[in-house]
Amino acid sequence: MxxxxxxxxxxxxxxxxxxxxxxxxxxxxxxxxxxxxxxxxxxxxxxxxxxxxxxxxxxxxxxxxxxxxxxxxxxxxxxxxxxxxxxxxxxxxxxxxxxxxxxxxxxxxxxxxxxxxxxxxxxxxxxxxxCIQCGLCIRICEAVGVNALGFAGRGVSKHATTPYEETSAACVGCGACADVCPTGCVKVVDADGFRTIERWHLKVPLTLCKTCGRGFAPEVHLTRMAGQAKLEIAHLANCPKCRGRAFAAEFRLP
Ligand code: FES
The missing domain is CATH 3.10.20.740 (Ubiquitin-like (UB roll))
Structure with missing residues (x-):
């Protein structure tokens, strides 16, 4: 019942x-x-x-x-x-x-x-x-409120892409699309101070961690997150690893 x-x-x-x-x-x-x-x-x-x-x-x-x-x-x-x-x-x-x-x-x-x-x-x-054209990348991009992706073409030509197959001004390079892609066809490459997602024609500069100096997230992505959370961008100046270390240090026993 x-x-x-x-x-x-x-x-x-x-x-x-x-x-x-x-x-x-x-x-x-x-x-x-x-x-x-x-x-x-x-x-x-x-x-x-x-x-x-x-x-x-x-x-x-x-x-x-x-x-x-x-x-x-x-x-x-x-x-x-x-x-x-x-x-x-x-x-x-x-x-x-x-x-x-x-x-x-x-x-x-x-x-x-x-x-x-x-x-x-x-x-x-x-x-x-x-790519199996499942559209999961498009749906997660929508869910995070970015909406940089969509389907183009019809029938066998249908494929997930950015508008006009060009760099989308909306894309912040967060990489959520790559995280959920079931076949791994969306690849995020962080190298030489830039994040590249070739499939979406994207290349954006990475912010360097204030502590370790490693490039860890696109500047546009951090700016967006800080805006959404109503935080000063300075609060996001460290990479997750260094943030975790600093947090653990605060609770270390004397
Ligand atoms: S159709 Fe149900 S998981 Fe793909």
Whole structure:
């Protein structure tokens, strides 16, 4: 029975009774209960987009059952979920063949495909491509309030990029896009006093840590953070490592 007070719902996964919260995605609830479901485009920090199609499961409500992606399917009272049925695995294998053609250079895709015994694809591959166009970089950029990225092109030409494929004035080089990228195709390089994100045509100067002298974050990013937190920029003059050391020193026993 659904608990009205705390919005808890009960559902079954392969016969096992599980609990979820109203509004929670089925994938989150499954993982919380220790079930393994593959995914590439899901991240708790942003809304689900259902791009990679790997998180397929079979759900049954009443007498009707269907295959669905679990990342954008809400948990519901009385739902019955099956994970790796023949039908789920058959569809997931086709999805993996498509992903292998879309991004053959992505190790995460190749590894996942290998787990399902797939090493070749019947679809036309795009050699050298390592992006699966899941849009996670775009969604996290939106979530941090920067909005420097979007999709351009259509069909097989669709790709995540900056407006007009040029350096975006909005991009602060925070690197959140690289942190969440499931294939590692967004690369952040800090060298010679600059942060470079080649995929977004970005090269911005790094601020040097006041204590150790190491370049640690783009100046534009620190200025934005200081503005948002209503802090003097001087409070962000040290790199996280030196800040941690200074903090620990304050609490050191005499
Ligand atoms: S994680 Fe659900 S579609 Fe990618």
């Amino acid at each position: 659904a608990d009205e007070k705390c919005n808890v719902v009960e559902f079954k996964v392969q016969g096992q009774i599980c609990q979820g919260t109203l509004g929670e995605s089925l994938l989150s609830a499954l993982r919380r209960h220790g079930f393994e479901v593959p995914s590439l485009c899901f991240h708790e920090a942003v809304s689900s987009y259902g791009a990679c199609r790997l998180c397929l499961v079979e759900v049954k409500k009443g007498r009707r059952s269907k295959l669905t992606t679990s990342c954008n399917y809400p948990v519901q009272e009385g739902l019955e979920v099956q994970l790796d049925t023949d039908e789920v695995v058959r569809h997931r294998r086709i999805v993996l063949q498509l992903l292998l053609a879309a991004a053959p250079a992505a190790k995460a895709v190749r590894d996942l495909a290998a787990r399902y015994g797939i090493e070749e694809t019947p679809f036309v591959p795009r050699p050298e491509e390592d």
